[in-house]
Amino acid sequence: MSTISNETSNKKKLSERERQMQQEVLKRFRSKVSPSLGKLVKESDAVAKQFIPSPYEALEFGTEKPFEEGKNNHGIYGLERIYEDRAVLTPYFECSAYCRYCFKKTRTLGGEAKRMTDENIDAAIAYIGSDARIKTVLITGGDPFIDQELLEQVLVKVAEIPHVRNIRVGTRNILFQPEAITDELAEMIARFNHIDYENPANSRNISVGLSINHKDELTPDVIRAAQRFISRGIIIRGQTVLMKGINDNPQAILELISMFLAVGIVPYYLFHCMPVIGAKHFRTSVQRGIDILNAISRFSGSTAPHYVYVTPIGKHRVGPGHHLEYVEIEGLKYIKATTPYKATDFLEFSDNDKLPPLHEINEDGYVVSYYLDGDDDELEVL
Ligand code: SF4
Incomplete structure (x- = not known):
């Protein structure tokens, strides 16, 4: 485990100003840590920084709703579509813990746990079923593994759509509640894998996308929970958010990737930290991630994740060697990029x-998109 050492860890004595700012943060944002995560927070600085509210969250920055929760896409709560070949379903909107770099901590999204109703699900399934271009359905959250009955209900219906070939379930609950990842759950998920040997186009694969940001999160319980899926032939892809003071160096990313591979998790995405409210202190420059990928590229190429930043119109891949173009808008540094997305395509799937x-x-x-960059400066003294 990495040791507790600096500003947002749980053992540092806060100054008077920091204490005041932290009080503001606690009033403004929600905070939640699951019991098994609580133990890990005490042991690992890298984990503590992701879950303990920091005074730095009081710094004015970022947007509360980078992607509007429950966006009424086509009038259907819990459905989103921005790509031609993919649809996103969010059956359950709550998480077992709130990551400080995510907008789920905002109180405006709080209150009672929100979920798709039976009517929402039927309408979303009818929408996906009516467009044979949709080959992939991503089921995300919140966390789909919190309400497993609801997840099964959705999976049964998605699996009835003949043109859906990939179902991906996005989760962090393998970390938050490894005890809830049972053999029964893994069996249920595995049932949705289907191989048609004679006509492979009729096959369907279900996989899991697991968010893990640091090697300290790969505890024995987490690895055991992941193995329940892997041993049943379910691929787990690891996705990681790049964050200042947590994993923003080649050694941390290389070690995480190496551990992913050792326990059977496929490294998949490295995300630049989004411009979320109260997350300024986590955001490195986009270039930092490119430099990290460059530094690790002399190691086996198969280990490198796709490095992306995310905008409302989709992901932008910025691999090793990528050249960034900068523009200044109202005193802030933005990255200008031509995306691979046609405006007509985006508008076809948008409500706007x-x-x-x-x-x-x-x-x-x-x-062409303009994405707000982060920086690699030392954190300002509060
Ligand atoms: S688990 Fe995912 S959705 Fe939930 S707070 Fe963390 S990053 Fe956000």
């Missing part, structure tokens, strides 16, 4: 008839 702010269309019809 125009692109989100900070996006424009180039002469070839592709969307």
Whole structure:
């Protein structure tokens, strides 16, 4: 385990100003840690920083709803679609713990746990079933593994859609509640794998996307829970958020990837930390991630995750060697990029008839986006 050492860890004595700021943060944002995570928070600085409210969250920054929860896409609560070939379902909107770098901590999203109703689910299934271009359904949250009955109800219906070939379940509950990842749950998930040997186009794969940000999160219980899926032939893909003071160096990322591979998890995405409210102190520059991937690229190429930043119109991949173009807007540094997405495609799947702010269309019809960069400065003294 890494040792508790600095500003947002749970053993550092706060200054008077930091204490005041932390009080503000506690009033403004929710905080929740599951029992098994609580133990880990005490042992690991890298984990503590992700879950203990920090005074730095009081710094004015970021948006409360980078992606609107329960966005009424096509009028259907819990359905989202921004890509031609994928749809996202969010059956259950709560998490067992709140990651400080995520917008779930905001009180405006709090209150009673929200979930898709039977009517919402039927409408979403009818929408996906009516468009054969949708080959992948991502079931995310909140955390789909918290309400396992609801998840099964959704999976049964998704599996009835003949053109859906991939179902991906996104979770962090393997870390938050490894005790809830039972053999029964893994059996239930595995039932939705289907191989048609004669006609592979009729096959369907179900996989799990697991968010893990640091090697300290790979505890024996987490590895055991992951093995319940892996031993039943379910692929687990690891996804990681790049965060200042937690994993923003080549050694931390390389060690995490190496441990993923050792326990059978496929390294998949490295996400740049989104401009979420109260998350300024976590955000490195986008270039930092490129530098990290460059530094680890001399090791086996198969280990490198896709490095992406996420905007309202989709993911932007920025691999090793990528050259970033910067522009200044109102004194802030943005990354300008032509995306692989056609504006007409985006608008076809959007409820709006125009692109989100900070996006424009180039002469070839592709969307150009402006993404707020982070920085690699030392944290300012409070
Ligand atoms: S588990 Fe995922 S959705 Fe929930 S708070 Fe953490 S990052 Fe956000």
